[in-house]
Amino acid sequence: xxxxxxxxxxxxxxxxxxxxxxxxxxxxxxxxxxxxxxxxxxxxxxxxxxxxxxxxxxxxxxxxxxxxxxxxxxxxxxxxxxxxxxxxxxxxxxxxxxxxxxxxxxxxxxxxxxxxxxxxxx
Amino acid sequence: xxxxxxxxxxxxxxxxxxxxxxxxxxxxxxxxxxxxxxxxxxxxxxxxxxxxxxxxxxxxxxxxxxxxxxxxxxxxxxxxxxxxxxxxxxxxxxxxxxxxxxxxxxxxxxxxxxxxxxxxxxxxxxxxxxxxxxxxxxxxxxxxxxxxxxxxxxxxxxxxxxxxxxxxxxxxxxxxxxxxxxxxxxxxxxxxxxxxxxxxxxxxxxxxxxxxxxxxxxxxxxxxxxxxxxxxxxxxxxxxxxxxxxxxxxxxxxxxxxxxxxxxxxxxxxxxxxxxxxxxxxxxxxxxxxxxxxxxxxxxxxx
Numbered sequence: 001x002x003x004x005x006x007x008x009x010x011x012x013x014x015x016x017x018x019x020x021x022x023x024x025x026x027x028x029x030x031x032x033x034x035x036x037x038x039x040x041x042x043x044x045x046x047x048x049x050x051x052x053x054x055x056x057x058x059x060x061x062x063x064x065x066x067x068x069x070x071x072x073x074x075x076x077x078x079x080x081x082x083x084x085x086x087x088x089x090x091x092x093x094x095x096x097x098x099x100x101x102x103x104x105x106x107x108x109x110x111x112x113x114x115x116x117x118x119x120x121x122x
Numbered sequence: 123x124x125x126x127x128x129x130x131x132x133x134x135x136x137x138x139x140x141x142x143x144x145x146x147x148x149x150x151x152x153x154x155x156x157x158x159x160x161x162x163x164x165x166x167x168x169x170x171x172x173x174x175x176x177x178x179x180x181x182x183x184x185x186x187x188x189x190x191x192x193x194x195x196x197x198x199x200x201x202x203x204x205x206x207x208x209x210x211x212x213x214x215x216x217x218x219x220x221x222x223x224x225x226x227x228x229x230x231x232x233x234x235x236x237x238x239x240x241x242x243x244x245x246x247x248x249x250x251x252x253x254x255x256x257x258x259x260x261x262x263x264x265x266x267x268x269x270x271x272x273x274x275x276x277x278x279x280x281x282x283x284x285x286x287x288x289x290x291x292x293x294x295x296x297x298x299x300x301x302x303x304x305x306x307x308x309x310x311x312x313x314x315x316x317x318x319x320x321x322x323x324x325x326x327x328x329x330x331x332x333x334x335x336x337x338x339x340x341x342x343x344x345x346x347x348x349x350x351x352x353x354x355x356x357x358x359x360x361x362x363x364x365x366x367x368x369x370x371x372x373x374x375x376x377x378x379x380x381x382x383x384x385x386x387x388x389x390x391x392x393x394x395x396x397x398x399x400x401x402x403x404x405x406x407x408x409x410x411x412x413x414x415x416x417x418x419x420x421x422x423x424x425x
Contacts, residue, residue, distance in 0.1 A: 017196075036155075036159075037152065037155060037156055037159075038155070038156050038159035038160060038163075041156065041160075041183075045183070055183070055184060055185030055189055055190070055193070056156065056160075056183050056184045056185065057152075057153065057156070057184040057185035057189065057190035057193060058185060058189070058190065058193035060149075060152035060153075060156070060193075061148075061149075061152075061193050061194045061196075061197035062197060064148060064152075064197070065197045083151075083154055083155050083158055084155070085155055085159075086152075086155065
């Protein structure tokens with residue numbers, strides 16, 4: 001993944017813009033409790049497998065923007081081992097939005113899949 | 123090749139140099155929190171790895187300073203701060219609609235609320251700062267005075283953060299959303315010296331002190347304006363509708379006067395205009411106050 005070519009990189013970047021928000025919402029929804037940034041990044045990394053879709057550093061501004069839009073809440077808590085950590089959790093608006101976005105994603109995925117497969121239409 | 127987390131943060135800050143100071147502070151604290159967690163974790167999971175390799179691996183996953191900086195810039199463009207959502211359609215409305223449209227503008231009401239509570243916050247900040255300063259000065263002859271002083275300086279930063287939240291919520295100016303961390307490797311004495319020599323601690327303290335006179339001014343100005351406009355707006359109801367002469371008449375040199383009934387309606391219209399102007403004034407002063415708070419409470423010289 002070190003020598004990813006520029007065209008691939010650009011494509012990934014454009015794809016990841018909206019997906020990161022959806023993925024973060026679903027990670028936090030499934031966690032069911034407040035989670036801090038590094039844990040979130042680890043969960044995302046684990047799910048991502050071998051594709052290097054987004055850098056971890058690009059997740060944090062997305063978290064902040066989700067919070068600014070009222071989809072997430074956060075609070076800072078001191079940690080024993082290092083700097084204080086910001087814990088993020090879902091809001092009701094976040095859950096509703098996740099439902100909508102999951103549906104939009106499903107439709108998008110079907111559309112892209114069928115376009116890629118080139119299903120004949122009569 | 124980046125050799126330390128501090129160096130990474132320094133480069134990240136340079137990448138963001140022309141951006142909003144509040145984004146810079148957000149980006150730096152996110153990066154510091156993550157990199158320290160990831161780095162400590164890498165050293166535990168791979169005990170054989172050298173510190174440089176661990177850091178390189180952590181940065182590889184987090185992104186280089188310029189990648190991270192561009193991620194913040196892109197997101198920030200799309201996210202307006204709390205109440206300050208600019209309505210783009212306002213520009214197309216007539217000047218009449220724009221003038222009275224201020225009643226539907228949440229940032230004007232936010233600013234008005236800020237002006238009214240600034241008396242309370244001003245008194246609280248001022249009292250705390252003056253008490254803290256004099257207590258520290260008095261105890262300075264004893265060794266414990268240094269600790270008291272250190273705690274007091276820390277508390278001023280805490281107050282600065284609280285004021286930042288109020289300013290962002292009510293005035294819609296982006297402010298830092300969390301404290302900056304102190305360097306874990308430094309001892310207590312070095313941390314105290316950093317706190318003491320940091321211009322930001324002192325500008326925050328001056329802000330706390332001048333907030334009292336500013337708060338008194340805002341409070342008096344806006345309470346008077348609101349009271350005057352409400353009196354004028356309600357005058358026809360009291361005088362013509364309810365005939366409460368004891369409220370609506372005024373005495374000059376022993377003789378009691380009252381406005382003619384038709385004139386109370388003129389006054390009511392004037393009161394409505396004054397109330398609307400008051401909201402516009404609150405918005406304008408709010409913008410100015412937000413700029414002041416940002417220049418005194420947000421650090422510009424991090425790392």
